[in-house]
Amino acid sequence: MPNFKIVPSSQYKNNSEKNDVVNNIISYILRPSKIPHNITGGIGVSLTSASDVIKQFKQVKKSFRKTRGIPLQHFIVSFSEGEEKLYSLRQFQSIGYQIAEYFNGEYQIIFALHEDSKHLHLHFAVNTVNFRTGKKMVWNETSFYSLKNFIETYTLTTYF
Template sequence: MAIIKVVKRSGKTYTSLKKVLSYVGEKATETYGINCNEDYTKVAYEFFETKNYFNKTGGRQYRHYIQSFSPEDEISKEKVLEIAIKWAEESFHGHEVFIAIHDDKEHLHSHFIVNTVNFENGKKLHEKKNELELKKDINDKICHEYGIDNKSYHREIGTVVSYDKDKYYAMKKGGDITKLTVTILDILDKATSIEEFSTLMAEENYEVEWNENRKHVVFKVDNSILEGKKNKFRLENLRKTFNLPIFTKEGLLNIFQENSNKNIKENINISTKPTRTRKNTREKER
């Protein structure tokens, strides 16, 4: 399988652009330039020429992506480069993209340094979340063409996934997002309605924003237990981060209903058992 990662820390200076190009270029076994030079020492100047032409030399200078293949994939460097080129051409129309193939780890991987300014229309690359998901879909499609089936990859439920290194280590240490998820799972064992769920979460210092007219359920961490800077988390983000299919509005509502039915059944059993016991006792006394 092959996955797409985004390196979120990208510089805003010409020097930072040259540094990242040197980093990926010096270690590369293969390089390729889409609308730019394949010599990493010349790419920064070409990127800047485009920015200067459209008078957009400020702000973020580049975007950095990584396409990583599993060590289990039997794939050559040539095929990795082919897949990298196809993915970049479909994902970044009108942009200059420098590609560098690395083999310095257990798995082959490709680095993509993308000019944030489109050389055709001068528009800047401002990627939204749904656009990143689209790029991942393109990656899946191309890999499938090469016999690499990303869709068949099974990730165990509850396994953490994160494309942000800082976020990953925060979760490993047990940060706010992890504690919130554990709390939700504990409360889901007993909550029978949205109201009860919200009340029980409030007792643990979490506010639940659940509105039928809004798509997302949002959790707010009270300042009294907050460890990090971010105090709001969407249920959808928790679902993706921890691979928990039940973390949807419908999934939680189903659990509430199951818990409610279970409680009703237990109450019926409790209410009928004493009656039978008393009746049997009287019969024995007679």
């Protein structure tokens, strides 16, 4: 079963330009050295480059005047060696899109399969501003467990 981990949002409070969380996290997720096979994807964004994705996330926030607070949610789905051997890299991309669709196409989301460590893992970044309504994402314990359950149920029934 995949391991699901949220990177704590308390690390991402962004009320100043000197600590540009959107830039730092998206640049990290899309760092070429981590994604040699370029297994990436996104919803609500054009994945031309990390800098373009950063601009797109920030534009939605600026358009709705929602530039304060937690700018994005960052989570990781990692796979065991046994799970890794069952599927091709492109199938992991499909898993990434299925998880991204959990957000119903209402939030910008990107993901990338990192191949630079012992186990393959998907990093996700979700803009906390709904690009259709401008409402901020409500993220709490219930949200966490709902997403965790979706990931575990989806990947177990569909892929593993």
